[in-house]
Amino acid sequence: MKRTIRTTALTVGALIASFALPVATAHADAVTPRVDLRVLIVSDGGPSTDAVAAELDTEGTPYTEIDLQDSARPVIDADFLADTVDGVPRAKFQAVVLPNDNPFAAGSAEMTALAAYEQTYAIPQVDAYTYARPEAGLDYPVNGGYSGSLDGVAAQVTDAGAAGPFGYLDGSVPFEDNSPTVGESYAYLSTPIAGADFTPYVDAPIPGKSTRGSLVGEYRHDGRRELVVTFVYNQYQEQFRLLARGIVEWMTGGVHLGASRNYFAVHVDDVFAADDRWDSTLNCTPGDIDCPPGQGVENPIRMTAADVDHAADWQADHGITLDMVYNAVGTVNQREDNDGVDELADEFVTDRDSFRWVNHTYSHPFLGCVQDVTVVPWKCATNADGSTQWVSRNDISDEIATNRAWGQSVGLPLDTEELVTGEHSGLRILPQQPVDNPNLAPALTDNGVKWLASDNSRDPVQRQVGPATTVSRYPMNVFYNAGRTAEQVDEYNWIYTGRAQGGSGICEDNPATSTCLTAPLSTSTGYADYIVPLETRTALGHVLSNDPKPHFIHQSNLTEDRIAYPVLDGVLDGYHALFADDTPVVNLRMKDIGTELQRRAARDAALDAGQVTAYRIGDTVTVQAPNGVPVSATLPSGTTQGGSAFGSAYAGEVSGWTTSTGQPLTLALPSSTPSLTATADAADPASTSTTPPTKVPAGVTEQVPYVPEN
Template identity: 75%
Template sequence: MKRSTRTAVLTVGALIAALGLPTAAAHADTTTPRVDLRVLVVTDGGPAVQAITAELDSTGTPYTQVDLTRSDRPTINPAFLADTVDGRPRAKYQAVVLPNDNPFTAGSAEMTALTAYEQTYAIPQVDAYTYARPQVGLQYFVAGGYAGSVDGAQAAITTAGRSGPFGYLEGAVPFEDNSPSVGESYAYLAQPAPGADFTPYVDAPIPGSSRRGSLVGEYRHDGRRELVVTFVYNRYQQQYRLLARGIVEWMTGGVHLGSTRNNFSVHVDDVFAADDRWDTQLNCTPGDVDCANGAGTPNPIRMTAADAEYAKTWQAAHGITLDMVYNGAGSLDQREDHNGVDELADKLQADRSAFRWVNHTYTHAFLGCEQDISAVPWKCATNPGGSTKWVSRTAIDDEIVLNRVWGQSLGLPLENDELVTGEHSGMAVLPQQTQDNPNLALSLTGNGVKWLASDNSRDPEQRQVGSAATVARYPMNVYYNVGKAAEAADEYNWIYTSRAQGGSGICEDHADTTTCLPAPLATATGYADHIVPLEIRTALGHVLAGDPKPHFIHQSNLAEERLAYPVLNGVIEGYDALFAANTPLVNQRMKDIGTELQRRAAWKSALQAGQVSAYRIGDSVTVTAPSGVAVTATLPTGSLIGAAAYGSPYAGKVSGWTGSTGTPLTFTLPSSAPAAPTAAVPAARPAPATAPAPGTRVPAAVRERGSSDAARS
């Protein structure tokens, strides 16, 4: 017995020395270590690790990346992983992400160091995509399992997954199958190996059997915990987007810097105005600048009072508030043409508190350069010396102020610091206008505008224009100039078919952003069968990525055949079917989205500059960030900041933003929080064999984005 005890002590001592811990800390097993809130990501350039890295970037969770393909990368050794701070053992990373369970060569000292580090500090490891075999707690797939395509598979969260890291999901995890001719997903489905301590969190039916095989599960062995993922994915695929939050929560124990919520806000432009209609014979829009020489007869589309009532009822049924982006002159025109009557305006005024309202300028005038529309495409008019002729500041002021005053006269609950210009005009629009109208910034500042909408397809990054910060909006391919499904399909065909098929050929000229249809859509069914599912998938993709940017449609899409609702219903109902009640859609107004984007940008900048530090000791989390930068974190429910409750609940955790003065912020975790390491060195265990993981199959489609955000505004 004495000899066995001596051997254990020597092993512990060797482990202390290997990890660079102070030998004086003979009582290290009773010393609570410091664990930095940072993730170590080891990448081989594959799509699965890239997807996890993208999620960390999106949430604002700090990480250090080691690229195995670079010859100048750091070596992963004990000193790289751990040291001491003020005499206290420090683990530099709270989690480790590897491309697979062992991406190193046989007998690798780096894998040995990682194994010892994970054992010593109870650090979890994510195997981003690995082969099913006993080394990861699973049977070989040939033993009654499966290896192959899982396109269209209906995976599910297990009971353990719902009570664990994936409790924010309702249960279903459908795999995409967007093209019958392209392989999009590949997986190894297998059951736990005999005797393995393995808990499946996500599984799917094994083809040809009544059994289910693990896709994501936790393997506990040798004093370590691994999240074993046996399907390949990229950052855009829906199945990964559903699981991304849970992967981060598992590896961090629900204690990490950064946060994310799923947002869906919808702006309805041109309310009170009328939108010109697409002409299916001329392939242009009479009354707009795309019809040369004023061809055709305008046939405008405008909401009715019944459409407004439908919108109000729809909102109540779906828990979403629409942002009505309005042009007051549209109502004036209606009253002038109809003996002073505007039933739509009367209805919307009566129900004004049911909606949010945003200034869209009085007449929807183009506020950039003065347009020369003598030819298609239009161009900027010029002064005699050749300089650009700009719309004046006075004209811009009038558009902003007159619409504001008109809205106030109706009692619309406005936020005067929000503005959406007509066609996002005033800002640069290529190729005709290569810079902002210099008068725009002056007008925005003079009129107290702080938030200015931009078109995400042209101007996606938040920037400053005078006093205003931009809020990029996603255009939907539910066009402004259609009120009927057949019109929508006809215009879609014109844009997305080749010249040989009777289309515009735009898709041939700009193959980097659009793809030609293989054949024109049937105008009777093309909208419902092709356009709607595609738009649902694109918009839902933004939502699942935690992107707060709003989407925008037009009032014409709520009129006549009410084309917007199948898309909006698909996004909302699709989301509700996937997510639990503790993870609702967040529906913010424009200024709140703008604030969120500003905070995220400042936080990301501080992280990239190395100005943020955070660590956990026991049940205490300490974060230091630059003064003026709001700190964001995700913590267990019941966490405190000082003596106050921290954050607000979302997805089974609490998260939020806390202003920083540059001094450390201290968060206290509840007793129910996952335990922190209580000893620097637990009972010593022999390092397992370090055979590298075998190769795994990655379909070519996984290395590419599955859908395009290209949309005509």
């Protein structure tokens, strides 16, 4: 849901002085103005303003959106933009986002009002996607610049960008090129016009020239500041995801409600147990329910002690901790069958403090309905009266408690409030089991479980299950029943090719959610050339989207060919190549992820209800929210709350949560924070150009499917 308030009526109010007056006259020896921490987005329905709005939604930053295509929209004038509160002049918006440098008709009174407002209150303006032209501080592209596709180009953060709003980036800003048949990023590359006060923040080489052209830059003129963006983008594209934080920080001056960090957590399921192996002849997994009973020979995959050492070394090299989601029955059975010896468990227990540990139930049973596996796909068994047979409360509780007790007996550093059931069972699963097992919630209560994993592909929204709150996990397309790359590719081909190519045809039957491969992948090269870059890109997209949800793989993927590591390396190595050291990947354990998601849900509900307000007067930010509502904010380093440091450092600023007591919350900004005064004497608004720009080519609004070979 967009976190907007679509204004339907104008607020009656007056500025303390005419917008036509210079800033010095309007503010001379007057009360320091109040600026509300809310953004005004003026949208033309294009992908770029939608992308900025999506970023504000994700961060939890309030905004008001005006749709220029809505005939019933309010008029943007002085009363709409500002008024007075308790005798103090109030700017209702801390920043303005326009679809381009001037989306209005020639001579527009609305553009004149916006320009005067920005001059009077030092309000910055983002031109979300505009034509390079003198009115935006740039020369026309025909004068030695460039107009056209930027697909596949590596742009670069300039020295000024690194010292300013994009300092969290390491330098490179690669542009996607996901399809050879789709133009994904139309752009204008140009240099500042002579005499313009223009600073490029992100640029790229002009084709055929030795010069570089601006893609993102700051234009200062007439007492106003504009962030001029001359390429089109949508909210899914990597280049926008990389720059989104800097755009928000520039337009808010680093003072805004909401926060954003880059998260990555990886759960490894079935530790200590063995996973069944894919059979390339039968195209199913003997020992699992996708193979008819009696077909095939089970050939389990299980980690070794050497795999434990490799995992520990890999963690140390990459600065991340894996969450080992364990089933104790695996080691108990191994010792029974091997004269009391289990080198895998011994190595894990010796190195237990190197990892995080999560209860996965003792023997990994299905904890929903009683499964009838005499048919494929399985169905829920029923009683004589037709009612569903459910796994009992006692059986569920025993699975949780027995596994917990074993882990505690060997000193695993568990958090007993966390639980991942086998296959996320007990929770609803369509089409066979449309509701949760009614015995699940009582069993969770019996064992003090507060955080319960769910599968994001089928249960993405956080919800309550008795005493527990769900934590959705992203399944990685690295299969649980594959320890070798050839097995992974063979199964991938079976799933993602049509029947005529020897595949299952699942992709043909579900065209809305799956795309068939044009040809089967090579079992020798298909994993590295196709699957790894695709899965890397998907996971990195989550990381760059302020999304803390964990990803999950299986212990089988850390042994034999260790097929998970190329994907994990791709995500982390790719990330470290893009971001500065002060913007690390945040690696949370399951309950902390759950808490983050829970706080966001409460905050977002309050924002959507209009119950959270914030404003800045001088070096003080005041936030008002209902009692008990968590509030997040991003502020300059050195900000204090009640005399103590606020938040924690990230990306050159501080951000964090605080819970409202129902009383105004006061945050003190450091004295070095830029003040709310214009950067130059204001010119008469009538001198501001009100000529609309040349119409620019539209960009794609949806994510272009990724084809790795491109």
